[in-house]
Amino acid sequence: MKVTxxxxxLVAEAAEKSEEVMEFDGTLTASELKAKCLNGLSITDxxxxxxxxxxxxxxxxxxxxxxxxxxxxxxxxx
Amino acid sequence: MKVTxxxxxLVAEAAEKSEEVMEFDGTLTASELKAKCLNGLSITDxxxxxxxxxxxxxxxxxxxxxxxxxxxxxxxxx
Amino acid sequence: MHKKKxxxxxxQGAIPPEKIAHSVANHQSKTSIGAHSIFLGQVRADEVDGxxxxxxxxxxxxxMAEKVFHDIREAAFSKFDITCAHIYHSLxxxxxxxxCLFVFTSSAHRKITIEATNFFVEEIKAKVPxxxxxxxxxxxxxxxxxx
Amino acid sequence: MHKKKxxxxxxQGAIPPEKIAHSVANHQSKTSIGAHSIFLGQVRADEVDGxxxxxxxxxxxxxMAEKVFHDIREAAFSKFDITCAHIYHSLxxxxxxxxCLFVFTSSAHRKITIEATNFFVEEIKAKVPxxxxxxxxxxxxxxxxxx
Numbered sequence: 179m180k181v182t183x184x185x186x187x188l189v190a191e192a193a194e195k196s197e198e199v200m201e202f203d204g205t206l207t208a209s210e211l212k213a214k215c216l217n218g219l220s221i222t223d224x225x226x227x228x229x230x231x232x233x234x235x236x237x238x239x240x241x242x243x244x245x246x247x248x249x250x251x252x253x254x255x256x
Numbered sequence: 257m258k259v260t261x262x263x264x265x266l267v268a269e270a271a272e273k274s275e276e277v278m279e280f281d282g283t284l285t286a287s288e289l290k291a292k293c294l295n296g297l298s299i300t301d302x303x304x305x306x307x308x309x310x311x312x313x314x315x316x317x318x319x320x321x322x323x324x325x326x327x328x329x330x331x332x333x334x
Numbered sequence: 335m336h337k338k339k340x341x342x343x344x345x346q347g348a349i350p351p352e353k354i355a356h357s358v359a360n361h362q363s364k365t366s367i368g369a370h371s372i373f374l375g376q377v378r379a380d381e382v383d384g385x386x387x388x389x390x391x392x393x394x395x396x397x398m399a400e401k402v403f404h405d406i407r408e409a410a411f412s413k414f415d416i417t418c419a420h421i422y423h424s425l426x427x428x429x430x431x432x433x434c435l436f437v438f439t440s441s442a443h444r445k446i447t448i449e450a451t452n453f454f455v456e457e458i459k460a461k462v463p464x465x466x467x468x469x470x471x472x473x474x475x476x477x478x479x480x481x
Numbered sequence: 482m483h484k485k486k487x488x489x490x491x492x493q494g495a496i497p498p499e500k501i502a503h504s505v506a507n508h509q510s511k512t513s514i515g516a517h518s519i520f521l522g523q524v525r526a527d528e529v530d531g532x533x534x535x536x537x538x539x540x541x542x543x544x545m546a547e548k549v550f551h552d553i554r555e556a557a558f559s560k561f562d563i564t565c566a567h568i569y570h571s572l573x574x575x576x577x578x579x580x581c582l583f584v585f586t587s588s589a590h591r592k593i594t595i596e597a598t599n600f601f602v603e604e605i606k607a608k609v610p611x612x613x614x615x616x617x618x619x620x621x622x623x624x625x626x627x628x
Contacts, residue, residue, distance in 0.1 A: 186541075186610065186612055187624055188624045191624075230610070233542075233545040233548055248542050250610050253607070253608070253610060253626075253627055254539075255541075255611030256522045256582040262395065264463065265393060265466075308395070308398055311395075311397060311398040311401055326395050326398065328465075329465060329477060331459070331461070331463060331464060331465070331479075332390075332392075332465055332466035332477070333392075333394075333399075333423060333435070333464030333480065334435040334591075351502040351503075351505040354505060354519075355498040358521065361523075362579065365526035365578050366526065368522065368524075369523065370520070371521075371598075372520075373591065374518075375516060375591070376508075376514050378513060378589060431509040431510060431511070431514075433509075444606075448520065452595055455591060
């Protein structure tokens with residue numbers, strides 16, 4: 179199964195990438211994918227990183243093939 | 257004793273004047289002067305007319321020589 | 335910073351939209367500001383008994399009004415941590431669709447400036463001796479009352 | 482009246498003050514409007530550990546952000562009896578003193594427009610995936626977090 183992962187702000191900076199396609203077997207929830215992606219990155223407050231699946235905030239859902247997952251640091255608009 | 261009376265908005269319209277100097281003997285409170293000035297004028301809601309004495313809202317004060325009294329209809333600023 | 339400088343509030347006729355751009359541009363050098371809040375009053379084509387308002391002719395007890403505007407500014411600066419505050423109000427005829435009131439406050443933070451602008455608007459409506467003659471298309475009129 | 486027309490919120494770089502005058506002027510033909518409320522966010526020269534912010538570089542998860550802006554508009558139009566609402570937010574570099582957010586609502590009555598603008602500002606700050614890199618004068622940076 180393939181999902182596209184998008185990185186923004188300080189997550190993109192720490193990961194040194196803005197997007198990647200991840201492939202894996204079996205099932206994975208959004209927050210399990212988050213843990214996987216952030217593992218090893220130097221981010222102080224990993225709790226503050228939110229997850230959007232197909233543009234909706236959601237860390238509970240089990241990912242499906244083709245999902246777009248985004249890792250979103252704290253918002254700073256306005 | 258002389259006081260200057262200023263008329264505004266619908267009071268000026270009903271009185272057909274914007275200012276007059278009134279002379280009288282004895283003492284008069286601001287609200288007594290108001291009653292005198294509005295007497296005979298076609299104004300539906302005389303209660304709604306406020307009085308300013310020397311630019312402060314005040315209907316209780318006893319007038320002194322030289323006071324400036326203003327009859328103020330409901331405010332409509334903004 | 336403009337706190338102590340006496341301000342002229344009344345302007346003759348409608349307030350042009352360009353005045354807003356100009357006022358905002360004047361505050362771009364004040365780099366402690368993080369938020370501006372603006373309120374604009376616009377003359378509405380109200381309908382009363384089948385007749386439509388075409389303009390409001392504003393008059394004021396000007397000396398008292400300038401004093402009340404000053405007192406409202408003083409109260410606002412002591413209540414709210416604002417950097418600047420500007421108020422402009424029309425006198426004379428303002429046509430439907432034109433602006434009659436421009437309140438502009440600035441602060442480091444958004445909540446302060448939004449509350450301050452709201453305070454100014456409510457205080458101005460309640461306390462400033464300004465009178466408005468609503469003129470209908472047939473040249474008759476009625477006197478406006480703030481609610 | 483603009484309720485159903487899809488809107489582009491993001492603009493590249495700072496929002497020029499003239500845009501405000503222009504937006505206001507565009508609403509002078511809507512004669513049911515009695516009040517406009519405007520909020521502007523301006524980039525502040527904050528000091529952090531002795532270094533001063535000179536600009537914020539904004540990025541966003543644009544597809545999601547436009548969707549969230551749309552949802553906020555829908556919620557605002559169902560909560561408040563507003564005539565119009567416009568939002569503009571910067572992407573890319575916005576220097577200190579320049580404008581990064583412009584929220585503009587209009588209504589027949591003042592309280593509605595003030596509350597609606599406030600609602601937009603709070604919702605935008607809380608819900609829209611926009612990220613801000615605060616750039617210091619020595620080219621180092623930190624990531625801004627809304628409070």
